[in-house]
Amino acid sequence: MKFDSTDSYIATSELKTAVNAAIALQRPLLIKGEPGTGKTMLAEEVAESLGKRLLQWNIKSTTKAQQGLYEYDAVSRLRDSQLGDEKVHDIGNYIVKGKLWEAFEADEQVVLLIDEIDKADIEFPNDLLQELDKMEFFVYETQKIVKAKQRPIVIITSNNEKELPDAFLRRCFFHYIRFPDPATMQQIVDVHFPKLKQELVSEALQMFFDLRDIPGLKKKPSTSELIDWLKLLNSDDIPEDVLRNRDSRSAIPPLYGALVKNEQDVQLLERLAFMTRR
CATH class of the missing domain: 1.10.8 (Helicase, Ruva Protein; domain 3)
Structure with a gap:
């Protein structure tokens, strides 16, 4: 399973080596480069080249790491309890799965894009260390552990708006997309x-x-x-x-x-x- 250029995307030999090295090491691939150099498109093309489904998590300044795992919809549960809805007795009905959960529960390996991670709070990358390293997380509301069925290919992009923590960088394979000659x-x-x-x-x-x-x-x-x-x-x-x-x-x-x-x-x-x- 090797990534190569596609009909719509020209990848340099260095970029292809970086993608394939990250896959072989089972490490997240951290991609940096000028805006507009095709960082986001890379994940799309990797998924197409390898014949895999792409899950895309677009990061904003307000995004929290927990949202990538799951969110507990307490408001809906309170409303349903007031209306006497029977599903209120199963707290699992109010767990909203995030992109990491979707990637972990997929039966086949997927490509997970965490796009523009540097837009989020400085603690955001550290909050994902355990999950990206061990490929599992704990759901407190249901007291269950969610483990990845197939380790996803994780591609993380950054525009260098913020410095990323050293502990996070150590767990990634890094590549800087130089501007094309x-x-x-x-x-x-x-x-x-x-x-x-x-x-x-x-x-x-x-x-x-x-x-x-x-x-x-x-x-x-x-x-x-x-x-x-x-x-x-x-x-x-x-x-x-x-x-x-x-x-x-x-x-x-x-x-x-x-x-x-x-x-x-x-x-x-x-x-x-x-x-x-x-």
Whole structure:
């Protein structure tokens, strides 16, 4: 069982090695990288490549680790007791299973994605140490232990918004997705736009990487934003001559709203364009 690139996802040899090493070690795979480099998509493609079901747990700032295990719906039980409902006598009727429970009780091995773990409270990763390590947890309300039937393939993503605890890091296999070089980016573009004129792709990639190299840029455009930009260039039938402008290193790209995401960077590009014209 080996992960490889798919028809819609180009994985570098280092990334494929990391995924397969984590599977072999039965450790969670911790993936870091710039936003838009395909961290979330990786889990989807791993599941597709290996023919497994994907369970996705999207983490927010308010998410608690307990929610991944289960939640006890005491409010519903109180309401049912007031209404005289018979199911109130079985507390199990009020246990809401979380994504980890779903993964643990699956008859076949699944891929579990814990997406953007760094959005949660700093204690969130530590609160999952035991469960991810031993693949079991205790349900206090029913006094039962839930054990994984099949150890899931766990993929955890982080945008580096917060430092993760050392105890958590020790239990993971780590990989940082480096930003694709031009050759890899060409492969990624070809997967998404196999029929796009190569002259347009070549000029667009040159302008894209020139834009990323501008000093002082607050948010560099990502892979996903490049794909959106190329889609617009193609749909609007922008000729490659427009992108071939030799002042493109300083000028604002056409349809720049797909690439530049804040006013500070727009103002920076406007100043550079003005200085070039002078």
